[in-house]
């Protein structure tokens with residue numbers, strides 16, 4: 242039995258694993274790479290395996306870093322099924338079409354520019370048609386059902402408590418009369434996340450592929466993050482400001498609505514909240530909220546109680562879902578205090594960018610982050626204290642108050658992850674740690690070793706491991722060419738990013754007074770250096786473009 246990692250290895254996005262077992266190829270998740278432009282470029286690298294050789298796709302949950310390349314699989318010829326829970330299927334119905342829409346419109350925007358420059362048009366990663374084709378092949382299953390893929394392979398989904406319909410997946414494989422169990426935790430939720438149930442701990446497995454987003458980090462504000470949120474809102478609103486909450490459209494936004502709705506005591510204490518409008522400004526969030534309302538069987542007991550009492554847990558009087566683009570734009574020019582919940586959660590796309598552009602420079606604004614901000618994202622820059630940011634072609638000064646409440650995280654923290662392992666009755670032989678950045682992976686691996694005596698592996702992308710019960714996991718010869726190619730591309734992209742940053746630094750030096758300290762000859766040297774650099778860059782662009790120039 243072989244397990245290969247094609248994404249989310251030593252990184253947090255692009256989840257994609259393949260288990261070759263009992264003569265079948267089973268894929269677990271096929272997500273988009275998200276974050277910096279170097280990471281996003283990996284989506285266009287193509288699959289490093291023959292997609293038609295895959296027999297089944299098992300999907301843990303609808304988040305786009307787990308599901309977002311499924312339409313690309315169908316574009317490339319995969320015609321098998323995608324097996325997931327009903328809520329995941331319902332959410333993918335809207336999320337994959339939305340993702341395709343973004344791919345199409347981004348490409349259209351780039352192509353308009355390329356057309357004017359006489360360059361060949363680009364193809365979108367995939368289209369709405371590809372997404373719709375993929376969605377026809379989704380099959381919904383129930384948690385805890387034993388799904389027999391064939392005589393030797395059985396699959397079980399259990400509740401991962403991370404978002405509506407999210408699952409950990411266990412695969413039972415019988416080879417030569419022996420059954421081996423491989424489990425994938427996927428993203429594990431934080432216990433007591435509103436609306437949904439707590440993560441279900443796996444009972445037993447031989448091999449575990451485990452997420453490590455917060456493998457070495459504790460959520461600071463674990464208890465009652467709502468109180469802190471209401472405090473920040475009260476502060477900002479009473480100063481006449483606006484609170485902007487960047488939020489993932491699916492999951493987090495609904496949890497926020499629920500948190501605003503259910504905390505009656507806090508709403509009494511911070512009563513200003515009831516007097517201001519709370520806008521949810523994201524078409525996808527509006528659609529997703531409808532999917533939540535149709536899937537109340539996935540709610541936890543508390544949320545179910547609300548419904549039984551006749552209350553809608555996802556609605557309250559001052560909540561407004563914006564509908565049209567015009568309505569969204571109007572919010573940018575309305576200076577009255579309000580709360581805007583908009584997406585994307587890491588501020589890399591979507592309407593949130595317009596709200597930030599119109600509010601970040603204002604001192605009265607508060608931007609309140611409530612979720613994970615990946616390296617390289619605009620959200621991470623803001624959380625890390627950037628003084629100015631580039632947004633929609635403009636440089637915007639950051640004068641707003643930036644706050645982060647990590648207690649709403651959709652992910653278990655290090656204590657929760659340790660507790661999870663401690664509760665597995667029959668411990669795995671090996672744990673593969675994925676879905677984490679390196680500063681989280683290594684300390685987590687060491688802790689697992691010391692606390693539980695379980696051997697861990699921190700795989701790299703394109704590495705394959707042979708799994709034989711009772712034997713040491715060994716690494717098969719990985720595809721060095723692939724690793725090297727990707728590495729070179731990333732190095733180039735890093736260099737480009739670096740040059741961009743350096744040029745920006747120099748232009749700031751020139752704009753401010755530092756230049757006055759230089760004498761004429763020093764300035765002449767700088768002019769010569771930059772003229773030479775400009776020529777080099779021109780040559781570089783010509784070199785890249787010569788392959789893509791249109792004959793006219």
Ligand SMILES: [Zn+2]
Nearest residue numbers: 302304403428
């Ligand atoms: Zn997720």
